[in-house]
Amino acid sequence: MAAIQQELVVRGEQVERIFINYVDKKYLVNRRYQRKLIWTIEEKQSFIDSIINGFPIPIILLADQKGSQDGSLEIIDGMQRMDAITSFINNDFPVNDAYFDLNTFATTKDMLDRGVLAQREPVMSRSECLSISSYPVPLSIYEFADGGAVDEVFRRINSGGRQLSRQELRVAGATNAFADCVRVVSSRIRGDTSSSNSLYLNAMKEISITNKELSYGINADDVFWVKNGVLTKDNLRQSRDEELIADIISYMISDDYGATVPLEGASLERFEAIDQAVRRRNPDLVDLDYQRTHDALVLILAQADLSFYSLLFPEINGGNPVPRYFQAVFLALHDLIVRKGMVVADRAGVINGLRNRGKHIVIQEGGRWGAENRASAVNSVVGMIQQYFEQDANPDPAKVHWVTKLQNLLTNSKTEQAAYDFKQGFLELSKNPTFDEQSFSKILETCAAISNIQQGHKGYVIVGVSDKLETALRVKAMFGVEPILFGGFQVTGVEHEAGFVNKNLDQLFQMVTDKIRGSELSEPLRSYISSHMKCVSYFDKTVFVFEVKGQEKPSLYKKRYFERQGTQVFEVEPENFSSLFSRFN
Helix, strand or coil, rough: CCCCCCCCCEEEEHHHHHHHHHHCEEEEEECCCCCCCCCCCCHHHHHHHHCCCCCCCCEEEEEEECCCCCCCCCECCCCCHHHHHHHHHHCCEEEEEEEECCCCCCHHHHHHHHHHHCCCCCCCCHHHHHHHHHCCEEEEEEECCCCCCCCCCCCCHHHHCCCCCHHHHHCCCCHHHHHHHHHHHHHHCCCCCCCCCEEEEEHHHCCCCEEECEEEEEEEEHHHHCCCCCCCHHCCCCCCCHHHHHHHHHCCCCCCCCCCCCCCCCCCHHHHHHHHHHHHHHHHHHHHHHHHHHHHHHHHHHHCCHHHHHHHHCCCCCCCCHHHHHHHCCCHHHHHHCCCEEEECCHHHHHHCCCCCCHCCCCCCCCCCHHHHHHHHHHHHHHHHHHHHHECCCCCCCCCHHHHHHHHHHCCCCCCCCHHECCCEEEECCCCCCCCHHHHHHHHHHHHHHHCCCCCCCEEECCEEEECCHHHHHHHHHHHHHHHHCCCCECCCCCCCHCCCCCHHHHHHHHHHHHHCCCCCCCHHHHHHHHHHHEECCCCCEEEEEEEEEECCCCEEECEEEEEEECCECCCCCCHHHHHHHHHH
16 A cells, blocks of 8 residues: 655744744644653753854754644654743843843844843844844644654654653653553653643743753752652653653552563563553553552651651761662552552551661662562561551542642643632631632632633632632631642642531532532533542642533533633623634534
């Protein structure tokens, strides 16, 4: 059969036009296979210096989906280079000790005049800025009809180069259940999750990890792996966290922790076998198994007020990273919680069981980790802590603290504001607090607006979290609640409200659920929200999560259509109905 001829356009696009397209949100990043922003400031400066000097640069490959109406292009290869260009013009970093002159062309001058951008000094010469603006960046634009073609192009580009880490090479183009599970879990633990696989290039900074002098949305020192001494910042940049999680998951779904072969150097048959094992367990359950185990460890470390490294090795300061010790402890917790159906009965006992015990966990150094040694290490940790666990009287595989997941949702809200909203609670903050019916109506109005973003699109309204410090301070003054801070948010919880209205949490949850069922939300959205609402734990706080999903057609509240523009809710005027309904075809 003859190969299908795909249209391929190669052209030079001036830097000025690339920046304009960037501002207009024309460049998309598919997070199923794309890397994080990982270039150092030196790499960015060297790349821009090549442009200043008129040197040739590698071609950037973009994909144009056939039939697309918005003119957006997906970046297949060249995201680091595209980001270097746009962030330099944004004045994020200097080259040769000078910043791009924002008066160079109309778009940047307009953004400067409106205060969207601020000119940093010293300013680069106008002649250099003009040469940068007019530099023709080589673009290859590939027109495709289905996502599988893009996957294959990406795999072929990256399968022979040295640019990607071993884990990234494994995942490149491998969109099977195992690869997807590793990607999802890794992103959640790093904190760089996104509600959609497709993000604008503009949003990548919010979910990338700060690198030396480049300030992004996530501080590397705050990432679980670095904060706990399991991996270094360089390990994180090289995606060693994904290699570690891939190994852990392969052990989790095996019959015997010691029976598996390490993934490094594994054959295609080995990967296919792991993928089948993930599918047998169900990818969602594997993800949940990891999350349950991870959050149990987070709660242990929080109560100990120690990093993982300091708990196991309190007498050693600034030692080497300890990924194999982490595996041994994590898999021991997994064995007790998931395989044996137990729960922590005495968290302080677990802490004492692990304190200064790293020297008693025999770990093979260097080379491949032998199966016998790994199994022995896991079993020794189980022996240290099992006495502080008890059988779970009410086993529920969905029972999980939302420590990591709630933090992910809070982070996601920064890249997709329209799909998230936060409320401090259900009660009025007044002298005599009562259930705020007007505020609750606003919550349902917001739910309808979020559901109207697009068919199938998910969003959340989270009650018990404030994005304003002054609101959290009022809650503290009225109810004596000390908020938990995370990423600019204050988690206040709703326990104090339940007590104030003489209800327990179950009764408050039932009352809210009944109010949703009796509301004027249109079906099937009303049933979806009432059946998917969650009461979740975040350390010692409880929050209510309203999960929203775009239905097959636009949803109404009080027989009116609403939509979100940023964080605001607006009623859709009749003349805009056609635009609203077009998102549901």
